[in-house]
Amino acid sequence: MAVIPPGRWPQTAPLPGTTLLEVWSRQWSARPDRTVLRDGWRDEADVVGADLEQRSERMARVLAARGLVPGERVLWQARATLSSVVALLAALRAGAVVVPLSPSARDAEVSHVVGDARPALAIAGDPSMSALHAPVTAVTVDTLVGLARSSPSSGLPHPAPGDDALIVYTSGTTGRPKGAVHTHASLLAGVSAIVRAWAWQPDDDLVLSLPLFHVHGLCAGLFGTLAAGASATVFDRFDERAVLRAASGSSLFFGVPTMYHRLASSGDVDALSRLRLCVSGSAPLAADLWHALAASGVRVLERYGMTETLLTLSNPLEGERRPGSVGVPLPGVEAVAEDLDEQGVGELYVRGPSLCRGYWGHRSHGSEDWFATGDLVSVAADGYVTIRGRGTELIITGGHNVYPAEVEAVLSRHPAVTEVAVVGLPSPEWGEIVVAFVVGDPDPDELQALALAELAPFKCPRQVRRIEALPRNALGKVVRSELC
Numbered sequence: 001m002a003v004i005p006p007g008r009w010p011q012t013a014p015l016p017g018t019t020l021l022e023v024w025s026r027q028w029s030a031r032p033d034r035t036v037l038r039d040g041w042r043d044e045a046d047v048v049g050a051d052l053e054q055r056s057e058r059m060a061r062v063l064a065a066r067g068l069v070p071g072e073r074v075l076w077q078a079r080a081t082l083s084s085v086v087a088l089l090a091a092l093r094a095g096a097v098v099v100p101l102s103p104s105a106r107d108a109e110v111s112h113v114v115g116d117a118r119p120a121l122a123i124a125g126d127p128s129m130s131a132l133h134a135p136v137t138a139v140t141v142d143t144l145v146g147l148a149r150s151s152p153s154s155g156l157p158h159p160a161p162g163d164d165a166l167i168v169y170t171s172g173t174t175g176r177p178k179g180a181v182h183t184h185a186s187l188l189a190g191v192s193a194i195v196r197a198w199a200w201q202p203d204d205d206l207v208l209s210l211p212l213f214h215v216h217g218l219c220a221g222l223f224g225t226l227a228a229g230a231s232a233t234v235f236d237r238f239d240e241r242a243v244l245r246a247a248s249g250s251s252l253f254f255g256v257p258t259m260y261h262r263l264a265s266s267g268d269v270d271a272l273s274r275l276r277l278c279v280s281g282s283a284p285l286a287a288d289l290w291h292a293l294a295a296s297g298v299r300v301l302e303r304y305g306m307t308e309t310l311l312t313l314s315n316p317l318e319g320e321r322r323p324g325s326v327g328v329p330l331p332g333v334e335a336v337a338e339d340l341d342e343q344g345v346g347e348l349y350v351r352g353p354s355l356c357r358g359y360w361g362h363r364s365h366g367s368e369d370w371f372a373t374g375d376l377v378s379v380a381a382d383g384y385v386t387i388r389g390r391g392t393e394l395i396i397t398g399g400h401n402v403y404p405a406e407v408e409a410v411l412s413r414h415p416a417v418t419e420v421a422v423v424g425l426p427s428p429e430w431g432e433i434v435v436a437f438v439v440g441d442p443d444p445d446e447l448q449a450l451a452l453a454e455l456a457p458f459k460c461p462r463q464v465r466r467i468e469a470l471p472r473n474a475l476g477k478v479v480r481s482e483l484c
Contacts, residue, residue: 002346004335005383007316007328012196015227018161019184020191021093027229028053031202036226037082040209040235040246044082052086058151059090059144063121065152066139070095070159073117073167075133077101077110078125079236080212084141085222087123088212090148095157096121097164099179100213106454107132109177113169117179117360161185167360168215170307170401177406179360180308182219190219190310190354191227193330198277198301198317200228206252207243207275209235209259215307216282216399221254238262244271251275256282256399257289260300261429264292273297277317281305282399283431284387290323302326304387307401309371310354313385325384335385336370337377345388348373393480395424397432400458404480407434407461410454416442421470422461423483436461437483439469 017023028036028049037047047055068074074096078084091098099117101110103125110132114122122133124140159165165187167179182190194200206225210217225232233246238255240262247253253275255263260280263269272278273296281303293300304326305311312335315327329335332353337346349370358364365371376389395402404422411420419439424432436447444464451460471482 002337002340002344002379004329004337004379004385006333007197007314007330007383009197009316009331010199012199015188015192015195018188019159020165020188020223020227021159021184023188024089024226025053027202027226031229034202034229035231037085037231038233039082040207040233040242047082047086052089055086055148056089056093057156058148059086060093060156061151061154062144062147063090063094063096064154064156066121068094068096068121070157071097071164072120073097073099075099075101075114075117075119075122075136077103077105077129077133077213078123078141079103080208080217080234081125081141081236082234083145084123084125085212085234087141087144090144091123092159092165093156095159095163097167097181099167099169100218101169102211102213102456103129104456105132106456108454109456112177113179116169117167159184161188164357166219168213168218168307178362180356181358181360181364182310182356186310186354186356187219187223188227189332189352191224193332193354194220194224194311194314195228196331197314198279200224200230200252202229204228204230204252204276205250206230206232206254207235207246207250208232208254209238209243210254210256210399214282214399215305215310216254216256219310220281220305240266244268247271247275252277252279254279254281256280257285257431258283258398258429260285260289260293264289264296269293269298270296277301279303281311283396284324284326286428287323289428294323303330304385306373308356309350309352309373312350312352312354315384322384325380325386327385328383337379337385343378345376345378347391348375348377348385348387393423395422395432395434397424397427397434397458398430400456402434402459407436407451407455407459410451411436411438411447411461414440414442414447414450416440417447419470421478421480421483423480425463425484433462434459435463435465435483437465437467437470439467441466 032050122138166182169177303314315321340346
């Protein structure tokens with residue numbers, strides 16, 4: 001076992017509150033006239049602190065008046081607009097446990113989450129999504145905005161740190177997504193760590209083009225911005241030209257390697273050099289891409305985290321940002337590498353206050369339990385951690401997690417498919433791409449159509465390759481490494 005020494009981080013005052021809700025409210029009250037959120041496309045008016053406090057409170061009262069009980073789950077499936085962000089914050093302020101879901105999720109994916117989390121209400125970005133949520137009652141963001149104009153007078157709860165706040169679904173070992181449950185305390189701990197490590201200040205402005213149904217964009221990007229008393233320019237999708245324009249008046253950008261690849265190819269990537277900090281995560285950033293960006297004056301800070309753990313490792317703000325490394329443990333995080341092989345590579349285990357309490361419907365983790373990440377790492381003499389691979393079959397493409405079993409289950413239903421194995425193959429732009437190796441003679445276009453009908457686009461194979469037989473070991477298990 002290799003114990004990974006903690007990083008050296010700035011000593012700062014704790015955030016002002018015992019939950020993020022308290023922290024946000026105090027930050028908005030302290031600077032009521034400061035712009036907190038702006039729409040990257042300028043479709044909606046900027047929102048200042050006092051407005052965000054009042055709008056989210058009024059909408060929370062609407063939810064309570066509709067019968068929402070604290071502790072009930074609320075599915076949130078919407079594009080990242082200022083109004084949908086207010087609706088998400090309102091659900092938290094009403095004491096609900098928010099279940100974010102991609103607006104591009106297909107029927108089967110939505111049905112699984114609805115059946116597992118059993119939400120009391122669904123907040124939809126537009127009316128066309130409402131039909132997906134049956135039998136759950138759905139309300140659109142626009143409807144909530146209208147109802148909030150005449151806010152009822154019902155009181156609001158004050159969630160305790162140990163209360164559930166967020167359930168984010170992520171693929172597990174069975175291929176069926178499981179809901180990682182974060183409490184108000186784990187969210188505050190995770191946000192506090194990065195606010196401290198990255199010296200987040202009230203005058204910072206984040207370019208936020210990450211999706212808000214992942215913890216990267218939601219917990220690090222949005223929640224971190226609000227906790228620091230800072231501001232964010234919100235986009236509902238990534239567009240390199242729009243991001244580069246927004247960078248001229250901002251100080252922070254968080255992205256995934258796919259985004260950085262596109263920015264580096266834009267011809268104007270030096271616009272990012274005006275920012276004080278660019279962070280990359282959700283998938284490994286290729287060292288050659290890091291150096292290409294650095295040549296343009298952009299020294300990307302790479303970090304590591306998971307849905308279950310939030311952010312746990314980071315390169316330092318001040319000091320060496322090592323290409324190919326995800327850095328050292330963040331404040332409050334302990335990390336070890338277990339079962340080292342002859343090359344010094346072992347599985348990463350972490351623990352700390354930002355870990356989820358467990359999976360929805362499953363046994364909870366204890367506060368002192370170690371979490372097995374499934375990632376294989378090496379640890380340098382000075383404590384820097386490098387991800388060497390994964391002990392699981394998870395594919396990470398464009399920062400999204402894809403579990404092969406889920407994709408294989410869909411493709412195998414095609415009548416011309418005898419067998420199928422899905423793997424991730426290296427891609428300079430996406431990190432990995434999803435590739436299906438198929439035994440049989442299906443029409444590739446029909447397979448793509450089948451996948452698109454039931455899976456989010458990022459889960460669909462970008463390539464379909466025919467093969468005579470899948471490689472198997474003596475036990476009959478598919479040897480996926482022979483397909484890569």
